[in-house]
Amino acid sequence: MGWEDELFALFDDLEDRASALYAAERDLEVADRSRAEYQQVTLAGRLMASVGRSVTLGVPGVGAVSGVVERVADGWLLVAAGDHDWVVVLGAVATVDGASDRSVPEVAWSPLTRLGLASALRRIADAGEPCLLHLRDGSRHDGVLRRVGADFCELVAGEGRRTVLVAFSALAAAQSRA
Missing domain, CATH: 2.30.30.600 (SH3 type barrels.)
Structure with missing residues (x-):
């Protein structure tokens, strides 16, 4: 594997990690918003x-x-x-x-x-x-x-x-x- 392939593999890995962090953060935000919205339910x-x-x-x-x-x-x-x-x-x-x-x-x-x-x-x-x-x-x-x-x-x-x-x-x- 050449240096370009290694560089693209590194970028792919970094992108996958960033996506996972974003998804985890988004899940927490959705859960927090759900709790905040539910307090309006009578x-x-x-x-x-x-x-x-x-x-x-x-x-x-x-x-x-x-x-x-x-x-x-x-x-x-x-x-x-x-x-x-x-x-x-x-x-x-x-x-x-x-x-x-x-x-x-x-x-x-x-x-x-x-x-x-x-x-x-x-x-x-x-x-x-x-x-x-x-x-x-x-x-x-x-x-x-x-x-x-x-x-x-x-x-x-x-x-x-x-x-x-x-x-x-x-x-x-x-x-x-x-």
């Missing part, structure tokens, strides 16, 4: 990607809520669980098992998903069907939602037809009784 975004999937939610004061995610919106989600539907306050969800590995960023959500918890509860009130309100402290109130305010709802409960006001901040979930 629980709501992961649940939005899970619409149509069966999940089990851990909700303190309620326990496990298992069913199919039907809808995710601003601060709440709808879970169909056999004969009952659950409106679960997103802030009350402690764990999710079975969620999609993907996420849907909020900018890609439908305008209908901007409807808040009050809208979901008004729909229950308009239906006039019995429901069970689960509070974050573990207590429950059975009755019919009558009216929904800005940050609370009115439940007509019991045979005495007493009115119970429930603050949204105390609410974990509303379960259909029909």
